[in-house]
Amino acid sequence: MSAPHDDGQGPDGSPIGLRHLLSTEHLRRDQADALLATAANMEQALTGRAVRKLPTLRGRTVVTLFYENSTRTRVSFEVAGKWMSADTINVSASGSSVGKGESLRDTAATLAAAGADAIVVRHPASGAPHRIAGWLDEVGHSHTDGHVAVVNAGDGTHEHPTQALLDAATLRRRLGPDLDGRRVAIVGDVLHSRVARSNAHLLATLGAEVTLVSPPTLLPPGVEAWPVSITHDLDAHLATGPDAVMMLRVQAERMHGAFFPSAREYAVRFGLSQRRADTLPDHTVVLHPGPAVRGMEIASSVADSDRAAIAEQVTAGVHVRMAVLYHLLAGEDVA
Amino acid sequence: MPTRRRGGPEPGGATNAEGERELLSSADLARTVARIAHEILEKTADSGARVVLLGLPTRGVHLANRLAERIRAIGGAGDGGSTTVDVGTLDPTLYRDDLRRQPTRPLAETDIPAAGIDDVTVVLVDDVLMSGRTVRAALDALRDHGRPRAVQLAVLVDRGHRELPIRADYVGKNVPTNRGEDVAVSLVESDGHDGVTLR
Numbered sequence: 001m002s003a004p005h006d007d008g009q010g011p012d013g014s015p016i017g018l019r020h021l022l023s024t025e026h027l028r029r030d031q032a033d034a035l036l037a038t039a040a041n042m043e044q045a046l047t048g049r050a051v052r053k054l055p056t057l058r059g060r061t062v063v064t065l066f067y068e069n070s071t072r073t074r075v076s077f078e079v080a081g082k083w084m085s086a087d088t089i090n091v092s093a094s095g096s097s098v099g100k101g102e103s104l105r106d107t108a109a110t111l112a113a114a115g116a117d118a119i120v121v122r123h124p125a126s127g128a129p130h131r132i133a134g135w136l137d138e139v140g141h142s143h144t145d146g147h148v149a150v151v152n153a154g155d156g157t158h159e160h161p162t163q164a165l166l167d168a169a170t171l172r173r174r175l176g177p178d179l180d181g182r183r184v185a186i187v188g189d190v191l192h193s194r195v196a197r198s199n200a201h202l203l204a205t206l207g208a209e210v211t212l213v214s215p216p217t218l219l220p221p222g223v224e225a226w227p228v229s230i231t232h233d234l235d236a237h238l239a240t241g242p243d244a245v246m247m248l249r250v251q252a253e254r255m256h257g258a259f260f261p262s263a264r265e266y267a268v269r270f271g272l273s274q275r276r277a278d279t280l281p282d283h284t285v286v287l288h289p290g291p292a293v294r295g296m297e298i299a300s301s302v303a304d305s306d307r308a309a310i311a312e313q314v315t316a317g318v319h320v321r322m323a324v325l326y327h328l329l330a331g332e333d334v335a
Numbered sequence: 336m337p338t339r340r341r342g343g344p345e346p347g348g349a350t351n352a353e354g355e356r357e358l359l360s361s362a363d364l365a366r367t368v369a370r371i372a373h374e375i376l377e378k379t380a381d382s383g384a385r386v387v388l389l390g391l392p393t394r395g396v397h398l399a400n401r402l403a404e405r406i407r408a409i410g411g412a413g414d415g416g417s418t419t420v421d422v423g424t425l426d427p428t429l430y431r432d433d434l435r436r437q438p439t440r441p442l443a444e445t446d447i448p449a450a451g452i453d454d455v456t457v458v459l460v461d462d463v464l465m466s467g468r469t470v471r472a473a474l475d476a477l478r479d480h481g482r483p484r485a486v487q488l489a490v491l492v493d494r495g496h497r498e499l500p501i502r503a504d505y506v507g508k509n510v511p512t513n514r515g516e517d518v519a520v521s522l523v524e525s526d527g528h529d530g531v532t533l534r
Contacts, residue, residue, distance in 0.1 A: 016439070034441065041442035045429060048447060051479045056429045084429075326429075331439030 018327050020133045020150040023159040024202035032165070032205055038323035039169050039316070046083070046319075057086035060329050063116040064153070065107070067093040067123045072290060072314055073153050073162070077120050080321035086329070089116075108132045109139060117329055118149040126156030126194075149328040157192050157220070162324060163289055164198035166317040168206060170309050171244055173316070174285045180207035185237055186228075187213040188248035188270055188297050191220045191259070195289045196248055200228050213237050215270065217259045234270055238279055245280070246287040247272050247298045267296050277302045285309050358492065358510055358518070359531040367507040368398065371489055372405035374505050375458060376418055378487070384418050385455040387483075389425040391473055392443035395461040396424050397524040398491060402460060421448040425459070425480075427472035447480055457483040458505075462520040464490040467501035492531060494518050 016034045024032070046052050062081040064074055074090065081088035091111070093099070098107060104123070111119055119136075121129045129152035136148045154160040168179065175182055184203050190196040190212050197220075203210050204227035212219070212230045223230065231237050238245070250266065260266045267273075272286065277299070280286075286298075286308045294300045303310060351357075359367065379386050386406070390399030403422040410418045426443040434440065459473050470488060477486060489505035494512040510533065512518060517534045521527075 038442050041426065041444065044445040045426065045442070047445075048449070048451070049480055053479065054429045055475070056434065326442075327439050330434045332435055332437055 016327060019147065020129075020152075021161050021324055021328065022129050022133060022150065022152045024161045024164045024198045024205070025159065027161070027202065027205060029205050032168070032202060035165055035320070035323050035327060036169055036172060038326055039165070039319040040172075042319045042322045042326070052083055054084045057081065057084040057325060057329055060086045060117045061115050062086045062088045062118045062120065062325060062329075063091060063111050064088065064120040065091045065111065065122070066153070067098070067121075067128075068154065070122055070154070072317065073122065073160075076314070076317040077151075077153065077162075077321050077325075080318050080325055083318070084322055084325060086117075086325065104128060104132065105135050108135060112136055112139070112148045116148055117146070118151060118325065120151045120153045121155070122153040123155050126158035128155050129153075130155075146333045151324060151328070154194055156194065157197075158194050159198045160194040160289075161198050161202070162317070162321055163195050164202040165324070166313055166320040167195075167199055167246065167287055167289070168202055169316040169320050170287065170313050171203075171208075171285060173312065174309060175243055175283070178207075179203065182208045182244065183211070183240070183242045184208050184244045184246060185211050185213050185242045186246045186248065187234060187272070189218045189250050189259075190214045190223070190248065191218040192251040193248045197226070199246060200226050204228065211237060211242070213270070215260055215266075235276065235279075238276055241281045242284060244285045244287060245272065246289075247292075249289065249291065250293060250297055263296060271296060272298045272302050274299050274301045277305065277307070280307070282307075287313060289313070353534070355519075355532045355534040357530065357532050359508060361529040364491070364507075364529045364531065367491065368401050369405055371505045371507060372402050372409060375402065375487075375489065376406055376410050378504070379418055379456050379458075385421065385450075386418055386458060387421045387423060387448055387452055387455050388458050388460055388489075389423050389447075389452075389473075389477075391459060391461040391469060392424060392426050393525055394520055394522050395459075396444075397522045398462060398489075399424075399458075399460040400524075402458075402489065421450065421455075423448045425473055425476055427469055427476045430472035430475040432468060432472070452477065452481040452483050454482070454484045456485045456487065458487045458489050460489045462491045462522075463518050464488070464493045464501075464503055464506075465496050467497050467499040470501050471499050491520060492518055 016031045018031060064077050066074055078088045121132055129150050133150040152159055152161055171179060186196050186199060200210050210228040212228050213234050216232060288298055288310050292298050292303055294303060388399040388403050390396030399422050403420045406420045424444050424446040426445045428440050428442050487504040490503045491507040492510055493503055493506045494510050496514060519532045521530050523529055
């Protein structure tokens, strides 16, 4: 901030002080608002252009480190980085030294030493990105020329903050920029869902009223402390006319016990059928984080209807991740 | 908060108790905008020209809107009436060369007219011209949006201290300043009143 700079003013706003993005639970309202505003500006900056390339992160390196499968999240981060001219490098657990038994800590340290400015981590263990961020902050700058930012791209059943941000961005596009007092239902397998936890915290921070609709067996311990209300009756809740209904994927790969009697019974009690969708007010938005299991948690006809915002969510995902990388990487290093 | 450009100690002149010197009153500012509008019209009047005024946030946007209004009022009524004016917003932040030197800047709105900027005359509009770095960033941003026939620059105040080979085509007022001084532009749209002061 030393040199006098022409046109140094922006619209009033201060740096939001984000060093890593690990959860939405600890994201402040001003930080969330700033990220969403930046995402909207990113979209405007790219609208109608022949060249979707910004020079903003030239010379910065973003590594995606994925220990779990993913299509949309990984592609979305990669596209976001590339559209801002960052060098993006993908590392997956298969095909890296992880297969040779390298520890998470060593892998992270290697990536930092190799010059990563940001590491985007997806890991099956809840808390893995927090550990990496802690280790890298501790190591300090001995091997790198600055702070290495860590972004949580989904950790176990804990959080998936950029998914929640893109859901909020989609809701703001559909319902208007102010989510204060908007009523959002999150329906399905909350127990295994990092999307549900991230959304519950973020949407509450943004002023929305969140209701979890779930069978009792699919609620996580400690859910009483979330800023939400809870019900087990989907039809009764839909009758109250929520502004948005977010369907969660049934995570068969994480279910090692009998959480409900049968897929058929789940679909009947907690699936968003066409009949149920028809009872909703016209303005109600249907979200699904994908990949959707059609016929299970959501009927095909509902997923393809105009009220479903599933494709918009993916598009918003790129802009939101551009905003996250911008706030973490574009400015001077925060101490 | 009015726009500030930093500079050095006071050069003297009619100074009020707070050490501020008025450069343009509200009436001066209105006359200046009217004059620039006439100049733009004069310089771009050739056959069927389309002119796109792109304001640089924040106050350049307000100035661009005022200029467009004036140009329509003057040109639209005239017999020739050959100049059509569109107005938009261009935030050059993502193209700045000093992003890494300061805390993350918030972005501002970008709104390019739907008809695009290919083969039109673009006039970039800003309140104060100093180093020229914002304008350079805006020129780079423009290149990614299309290929205008020509690009011109209109500023309310040119205060010198250029760091790049950039000059304005339309200048409201040239003000020699020291680096430590602030040129504060206030506009009704963002500050509640019109005027330019040096402090």
